[in-house]
Amino acid sequence: MQPSQEPQPGSLGPGDGGPAGAGLDYDEAVFAVVAMIPAGKVLAYGDIAELLGSGGPRQVGKAMGRGGADVTWWRVIRSNGTLPEALRPVAAGHWERESTPHTASGVRMRQARWQPSEEDHARIDRVAELLPIPKRHPRMI
Secondary structure (H helix, E strand, O other): OOOOOOOOOOOOOHHHOOOOOOOOOHHHHHHHHHOOOOOOOEEEHHHHHHHHOOOOHHHHHHHHHOOOOOOOHHHEEOOOOOOOHHHHHHHHHHHHHOOOOEOOOOEOHHHHEOOOOHHHHHHHHHHHHOOOOOOOOOOOO
């Protein structure tokens, strides 16, 4: 599955790491949410965990570290608007091209944080329902 595609129930077959109908693994769910973030907007690692109703910032960060070139990693940052120093120069180029509000030290979270619409929330909920986690916590953002 490409990160920009919305996952479908049963999208993982035996060759994809699970039996048909197994749903999504956490990384795939994270990448599906990241693919929804519009250019010029960002979410914090913890925001994605809250939207999925599962995991936390570190789990999302680990998933992002396993992402490929198709993942828009510069749109997922720390809650204070920063990224690790080594990633800032490359991310800053993306932020400039996408007109993401930022300073030399990071993104201006108040201006750049993505606020999903009800339609976006419905899409995210469909992704989250495919996770093999029976007790999701309620949506907070």
